[in-house]
Amino acid sequence: MSEQTRIIEDFATREYEHGFVTEVEQETFPPGLDEDVVRAISAKKDEPGWMTDWRLKAYRHWLTMTEPRWPNVSYPAIDYQAISYFAAPKKKLESLDEVDPEILATYTKLGIPLDEQKALAGVAVDAVFDSVSVATTFKDKLAELGVIFCSFSEALREHPDLVRKYLGSVVPITDNFFATLNSAVFSDGSFVYVPKGVRCPMELSTYFRINAENTGQFERTLIVADEGAWVSYLEGCTAPMRDSNQLHAAVVELVALEGATIKYSTVQNWYPGDRETGAGGIYNFVTKRGLAEKRAKISWTQVETGSAITWKYPSVILKGDHSVGEFYSVALTAGFQQADTGTKMIHLGRNTSSTIISKGISAGRGQNTYRGQVKVAKKADNARNFSQCDSMLIGDRCGAHTFPYIEIGNPTAQMEHEATTSKIGEDQVFYCNQRGISTEDAVSMIVNGFCKEVFKELPMEFAVEAQKLLGVSLEGSVG
Amino acid sequence: MLQLKNLHVSVDGTEILKGIDLEIGPGEVHAIMGPNGSGKSTLASVLAGREEYEITAGEILYDGADLTELDAETRAREGIFLAFQYPVEIPGVSNTYFLRSALNAIRAHRGEDPLDAIDFLELVKDKAKLVRLDEKLLKRPVNEGFSGGEKKRNEIFHMAVLEPRLAILDETDSGLDIDALKIVADGVNALRDTQRSFVVITHYQRLLNYIVPDFVHVLKDGRIVRSGDRELALALEDQGYEWLETAPVAAGA
Numbered sequence: 126m127s128e129q130t131r132i133i134e135d136f137a138t139r140e141y142e143h144g145f146v147t148e149v150e151q152e153t154f155p156p157g158l159d160e161d162v163v164r165a166i167s168a169k170k171d172e173p174g175w176m177t178d179w180r181l182k183a184y185r186h187w188l189t190m191t192e193p194r195w196p197n198v199s200y201p202a203i204d205y206q207a208i209s210y211f212a213a214p215k216k217k218l219e220s221l222d223e224v225d226p227e228i229l230a231t232y233t234k235l236g237i238p239l240d241e242q243k244a245l246a247g248v249a250v251d252a253v254f255d256s257v258s259v260a261t262t263f264k265d266k267l268a269e270l271g272v273i274f275c276s277f278s279e280a281l282r283e284h285p286d287l288v289r290k291y292l293g294s295v296v297p298i299t300d301n302f303f304a305t306l307n308s309a310v311f312s313d314g315s316f317v318y319v320p321k322g323v324r325c326p327m328e329l330s331t332y333f334r335i336n337a338e339n340t341g342q343f344e345r346t347l348i349v350a351d352e353g354a355w356v357s358y359l360e361g362c363t364a365p366m367r368d369s370n371q372l373h374a375a376v377v378e379l380v381a382l383e384g385a386t387i388k389y390s391t392v393q394n395w396y397p398g399d400r401e402t403g404a405g406g407i408y409n410f411v412t413k414r415g416l417a418e419k420r421a422k423i424s425w426t427q428v429e430t431g432s433a434i435t436w437k438y439p440s441v442i443l444k445g446d447h448s449v450g451e452f453y454s455v456a457l458t459a460g461f462q463q464a465d466t467g468t469k470m471i472h473l474g475r476n477t478s479s480t481i482i483s484k485g486i487s488a489g490r491g492q493n494t495y496r497g498q499v500k501v502a503k504k505a506d507n508a509r510n511f512s513q514c515d516s517m518l519i520g521d522r523c524g525a526h527t528f529p530y531i532e533i534g535n536p537t538a539q540m541e542h543e544a545t546t547s548k549i550g551e552d553q554v555f556y557c558n559q560r561g562i563s564t565e566d567a568v569s570m571i572v573n574g575f576c577k578e579v580f581k582e583l584p585m586e587f588a589v590e591a592q593k594l595l596g597v598s599l600e601g602s603v604g
Numbered sequence: 605m606l607q608l609k610n611l612h613v614s615v616d617g618t619e620i621l622k623g624i625d626l627e628i629g630p631g632e633v634h635a636i637m638g639p640n641g642s643g644k645s646t647l648a649s650v651l652a653g654r655e656e657y658e659i660t661a662g663e664i665l666y667d668g669a670d671l672t673e674l675d676a677e678t679r680a681r682e683g684i685f686l687a688f689q690y691p692v693e694i695p696g697v698s699n700t701y702f703l704r705s706a707l708n709a710i711r712a713h714r715g716e717d718p719l720d721a722i723d724f725l726e727l728v729k730d731k732a733k734l735v736r737l738d739e740k741l742l743k744r745p746v747n748e749g750f751s752g753g754e755k756k757r758n759e760i761f762h763m764a765v766l767e768p769r770l771a772i773l774d775e776t777d778s779g780l781d782i783d784a785l786k787i788v789a790d791g792v793n794a795l796r797d798t799q800r801s802f803v804v805i806t807h808y809q810r811l812l813n814y815i816v817p818d819f820v821h822v823l824k825d826g827r828i829v830r831s832g833d834r835e836l837a838l839a840l841e842d843q844g845y846e847w848l849e850t851a852p853v854a855a856g857a
Binding site: 552553557558559561563566570574 | 652653654655675676677679680681685686688691692693694695696697701702703705706707709710713745762766
């Protein structure tokens with residue numbers, strides 16, 4: 126292996142920074158899943174009867190389902206009876222002041238300030254620690270505009286009608302194996318409602334942290350933007366380093382009513398497993414879907430650098446006429462990571478349009494698969510789609526795969542699909558070296574340049590974090 | 605400043621340079637001419653520190669020290685610049701950002717503070733004017749979508765910003781029309797001074813009408829077969845390379 130290749134591989138196999146464990150008193154259910162566990166989760170959260178029934182219905186349906194085997198990933202069978210389905214810090218919380226200092230310290234260490242005084246202006250944060258939401262900032266300020274931003278549990282207590290109306294309306298409880306499991310056992314998550322015509326004045330952000338061992342994390346996020354509303358939502362995730370695999374099966378539902386816009390950004394940096402052996406790491410099996418009504422717009426942006434396995438297809442159902450769906454994605458697989466990710470754009474209304482920009486980076490022994498579906502229904506006149514899927518390979522032991530599915534039921538549809546695969550060229554690195562730039566900086570620069578179209582879609586703070594995640598200092602302050 | 609002593613270089617086991625002796629002093633401009641396949645570009649790549657080239661015998665001294673000890677980026681930071689025959693595209697990375705990273709890496713090597721964005725922008729605007737580079741190209745990704753002439757001019761622009769002590773121009777004239785050639789030559793001439801040395805590699809003497817060299821060397825089959833002044837280049841233009849006889853095999857080959 127040449128010196129240059131070695132440096133490139135080192136770059137791609139950096140240590141995981143967020144792998145520490147927080148010592149905090151926890152209440153954890155014993156491992157195992159049956160109807161009593163589902164009831165116990167619901168009881169723990171003082172849920173109304175309809176919610177308990179909804180969960181049980183999901184659980185019973187889940188028993189009839191089998192785990193999907195079509196993704197281009199491989200992992201040993203998961204023993205669903207060996208997982209604990211609920212973990213929470215013991216102390217009950219009434220306000221931010223009562224949050225366990227250890228947990229606050231955890232978020233500070235992760236660079237997520239929960240103290241409103243010090244919080245970044247313009248970002249409200251909901252922090253989810255293992256299965257429960259521990260703090261939500263800037264709530265009062267948002268309430269003045271009628272914006273609801275709270276934990277899912279609180280939403281069930283305070284706004285049960287809204288939750289009942291929209292929960293499961295985009296991802297039904299029978300949707301797929303992992304989403305159905307989530308519907309049965311989800312513990313907490315975030316809820317957002319933006320009223321008619323309101324432009325949410327700050328970024329809303331949820332930060333997910335898995336801490337407990339052998340615990341699954343099943344959070345549920347529901348975002349409703351009423352007619353003409355506008356909201357931008359950010360999601361970040363980290364976990365400690367553990368030798369065993371941990372399951373994360375979340376569901377995110379977005380509802381954009383007429384003329385509304387929802388921008389949903391994710392920087393996912395779950396523990397990817399040991400770089401040398403592949404041991405441990407998070408199984409990230411997530412269902413994310415949005416429903417866009419007339420002239421509504423839903424935009425997904427994701428930067429996926431963590432997890433041992435990622436299985437995720439943020440999708441948009443373009444139901445209303447003139448609705449717009451967008452998907453911007455960077456997925457990096459290094460070490461032994463595997464990712465099978467992409468999107469689905471389902472065109473139902475007339476004059477709908479969708480854009481897909483996917484950038485896959487594979488390094489080490491990483492395997493990176495793009496899987497995307499564009500479907501145009503019979504009545505969806507003048508649907509338009511533009512898809513671009515680019516793959517970059519670093520080193521010679523990794524792989525990139527692309528599976529685009531296009532189903533057109535209407536002759537007026539216009540589809541464009543572009544795909545490229547490139548290798549970080551020795552020529553490119555040498556060119557940088559010859560100008561005085563080190564190989565490590567050169568690789569960062571080339572990778573960042575490759576991802577630029579996606580990074581520019583991220584809100585500023587997240588764009589910075591995303592670039593750092595790829596091991597880079599900020600580009601673009603000049604020129 | 606630069607001394608090559610009996611330099612032998614192989615690529616994949618094939619010997620390309622077969623004993624080169626060359627001495628370049630401060631402020632001198634040396635032209636290296638020769639037919640295709642004579643080893644001109646190999647010489648440029650070896651000086652810049654490309655890994656695939658193996659030095660099998662001889663030495664390269666830069667300021668009296670062994671240059672081969674240094675990797676490519678350290679050579680660049682020590683003031684060696686190569687204007688590429690085929691400049692490389694780096695999609696998504698703006699020309700300005702790229703150059704600022706380069707300049708600040710060189711400055712850090714010299715123990716100088718990095719230039720901030722505003723000072724840097726002023727500097728690049730001045731230098732862009734010097735080589736008559738369209739300011740639009742500053743914001744575009746490095747070399748991406750540039751025409752052949754723009755790429756070559758961009759190399760000279762990089763050189764102007766990085767201010768090397770030894771600049772190697774590898775067939776910078778190839779693919780340029782006469783107007784572009786003049787602009788590139790004007791840029792090079794503007795950077796000539798008593799301390800900065802140039803190695804100008806070219807197939808045609810045309811470029812040397814505009815960048816007037818102090819010395820001309822003819823490379824053929826991996827050896828310097830003739831050295832002279834500008835007159836030698838003119839003679840080559842008239843008579844081609846055929847009349848030159850291959851020099852005797854250097855000792856130690």
